[in-house]
Amino acid sequence: MPIAYNNRELSWLEFNQRVLNEGLRSDLPLLERVKFLAITASNLDEFFQVRVGGLMLMRRSGRKTPDLSGLTPLQQIQAIRRRVQKMIDDQYRLLSDELLPSLHAAGIHPMNVGDLDAVQSDQVSAYFHTNVFPLLTPLAVDEDGVPPLVPALQLTVACKLIDEESKEIRYVLIPIPDNLNRRIPVTNSSGGHAFVLLEQVVAAHAGNMFPGEKVAATGCFRVTRNGDIAVQEEDAIDLAGEMEDVLAARKLSDTVRLELQVPLTRDLTRIIQHVCQASPQEIYRINGPLGLAAFMDLAFLPDFDHLRDQEWPPQQSSSITPGESLFEAIDRRDVLLHHPYESFEPVLRLIEEAADDPHVLSIKQVLYRTAKQSRVIDGLIRAAENGKHVTVLVELKARFDEARNLHRAEELQRAGAQIVYGVKGLKTHAKICLIIRREAGRIRRYVHLGTGNYNESTARLYTDISLLTCRPEYGADASLFFNAVTGRSKLLRFQRLVPAPNTMKPKLLELIASEAERARQGEPARILAKVNSLQDPEIIAALYEASNAGVEILLNVRGICCLKPGGKKRAKNIRVISIIDRYLEHTRVFYFHQGGDPEIYISSADWMSRNLDRRVELMIPIEDSQARRQVLKILETYFKDTRQASLILPDGTSVRIEPEKGKKTFRAQEYFFRQARRAAKAREHERAMILEPHVPSD
Incomplete structure (x- = not known):
């Protein structure tokens, strides 16, 4: 019988939505909101390269076998497109309606080239000729010949040129090197930090590159290529050399996404689509700046610390004396x-x-x-x-x-x-x-x-x-x-130590089954786990069975969760939360009650088939009594979070967890920082109370 199973890719997109939701929070410092927006864009870049790239390879090979959620590769691609389009709309609504006005009010002024005064225009022009122009390499487009190779994930300005004498029309692409600053600063009479985006400056000054020709139209685009290309290890004699070939192949691989900044003329759209070999289904029209991942740099702009979270400096462990070996x-x-x-x-x-x-x-x-x-x-x-x-x-x-x-x-x-x-x-x-x-x-x-x-x-x-x-x-x-x-x-x-791929999954299944059997015998049975992703069908099926047996199961899953929690039949005893906060939750920790003699592990592996079946991983038992208490405390604390935690629903979407009426919000990450600082200060005070006599030198 098939298990209840959420689609992996759509579950990942819901995780990215939870990240975007942090950017939507008006109670967060402004530049933290910008940071979360940039993270969602960076996440989407990798998602398209790897996950969508892999699905497109399956579709082109004619594969129609559905996954455990019942979707074929084509159906998954279609569902992804619908969900991503909604996410893009949310991203740019956040940027234009909330973040840009707030940035201006805070003294950070993104400007358009067309709005610059004469002094600012001269300043930008001088910057372009000194710092940008020498690095640009235009690529001519021959519509009847082989299209030029456009670098993946690089901003590119497309130009329509008209010869001033012959009136002949031609098209040229100007890829913008990644090592140039995206923000070009300009002086501003009202103070603060003002800048224009590099791609606007390149488009505005493109005419300098083509003497005797008029720039009739420009447009910015960005292509994402399939990154799901792996080395063929069976045939690899020199693995390092083979890997270099794979890296080169990714630069030439098929288009999986083409982002076009609107407005864009019809003929430039046609040329860009031809050059990138992109179908209409791979095109996303963007009403705003492309490559929002680059806005991460803006989040760390100097002199605007008041727009960021207060620093939480790492504390010295109280288990280690300063200076000791x-x-x-x-x-x-x-x-x-x-x-x-x-x-x-x-x-x-x-x-x-x-x-x-x-x-x-x-x-x-x-x-x-x-x-x-x-x-x-x-x-x-x-x-x-x-x-x-x-x-x-x-x-x-x-x-x-x-x-x-x-x-x-x-x-x-x-x-x-x-x-x-x-x-x-x-x-x-x-x-x-x-x-x-x-x-x-x-x-x-x-x-x-x-x-x-x-x-x-x-x-x-x-x-x-x-x-x-x-x-x-x-x-x-x-x-x-x-x-x-x-x-x-x-x-x-x-x-x-418990290694994968040999023994980790069998050990986990054994521990889950053991808790289920104890529950059937009327004993208290409990499983707590914190992972980045939960996708492995065998683990999910075992958790459903344990839930049916009466095991209390609390899961903290940051990202992908293919398990459907809370169902009356299979998962009534399973609760899944996801925490998105200032730090990326990366810890993997597992707790099995085992009749009051718990087994507690940390691990390099998530509960995904790739980790358990196709990777060399380690699961490490924690045996020191103090460390065991500490790890269990970490696990349990997360489930108290009412500030940054979301409850995962059966359909894979989530809702933010709110505190009970009359109670204060509790934030797990803030608690951990305060505890670490308190422990460090206590140890420092303890050392200060120890009297150390001077020892005469020989």
Whole structure:
């Protein structure tokens, strides 16, 4: 019997709507609202590249098999178009009706080229000739020949030109390089920050590029191409070389979306459609500036801090004494860090300390996504240069980070590190670092395990959990893990860690079934889980069965949720919330009551088939009693949120959760920050009370 199942793509679009809803909130600081609008646009860019791109490949191959929601690829594309069109309308209504007037009132003045006075026009013209004109490369369009290649996701100005002597008409495209500033500042008599958008300036000054010709019309457009192109690993002899070919192929791939800024003349529309090889179904007409993701830069405009959220600086963990060796801190007890409320600095320090520690023999690490200027990679390079045995698994198949990972892998290799480019046929998504150290004549292993990437930039923006431990069983499992992924053996015989794709899904299904059986026996049974996405049909079916058996199931799902909660038959005991707040919710945590002896895990994996069946992932049990209490508290706190939480409805849409009448709103992320700050201050006060005598020097 088919299970009740919401379409994955439409569920994702409802998640993006929840992000957009934050931009619609008049009680948020203005630039935070701009930020959320930019995030929705960036999300849609990736959605079209990957998800719509994949569906279009299925449709073009003639595939008509429906998914579990009953929709064929063509039906999904049609439903996506309808839903996206409504979202675009909401985005630009928010921009034009609310954000732009509020920005002007706050002293931030987006201006149109046509509204500039003589002084401002001269200023913009000088800027164009000095900073923009030398970088532009116009592309002529031969309607009877091969159309020029238009770069994906770049703003492009299309021009209709008329020769002043022959009156001949021709068309030219001007792609705007990504490395140019989108905002061109202009002086403003009323003060504040005034600017015009780059594409307007290029269109207004296009005539400078074509002497002897008149620019009769211009229009701006943006093409999105299929990014769902993967390396064919079965035939790959040189994976790095094959990945470079994939990156090149994405630049030439089929159009999946064509955004046209209106108004646009009919002939320019025809030319652009011809060049981009876009069908009418792929065209979106936009009444406003294209590429709203670039407005993220505006959200961080200097001198306008009063229009942003108050800073929540990461706090120092109360488990670590300032200045002490990380090895000493971990030796004392397991260290659990809740990012970004607690700083990611201990993880960075551990790698940097290991790089310089003469007792450290080896460092092994998986890298999926890293920061542009990565202290992690710098530390690993230094470790290799210091003679440590450094092994790094660099996942080349981390979508849209492939080029950066290739570059950094080459740097590591030049420093003497041993590089492994992932696992054949699978993405390695586990977050693990193993440090092997000689202490008192014996080998000791220190391990970092987490839910987030080794990326100090996103560690300030994403919520994640880190576990630092030197428990022997975890160290032994970490060694087995690296032996398996570098030596191509099986992920078996683990004592504590639960890997995917071998054992994680069976273990989760076993735990869910165990709770169901306890409920049938009349015992209290409870499951709490926090994931980014819930899509795997087997997990969903097991949760339905557990709900029918009487298990209380509370799920915190940020994004995709294919499970239909709250149904009278299947899901009456399942409640699903989603929290969208200033930090991106990224933590994966699972709790199973198990008759009062709970099993608690953190994980790198979501409850999606791709994670459980086609990726190398890790689920990590939390055994330290203090850490267990902390993780359970984190899970339970989210379900108290009445400020940023939405309740997921059976059809995949959501409604904001409101506090009970007479009660104050509760915001989970704010609570976590205040708790971290309180703990840091208490530890600081405690240290201040300790009297340290001066010790005479020799």
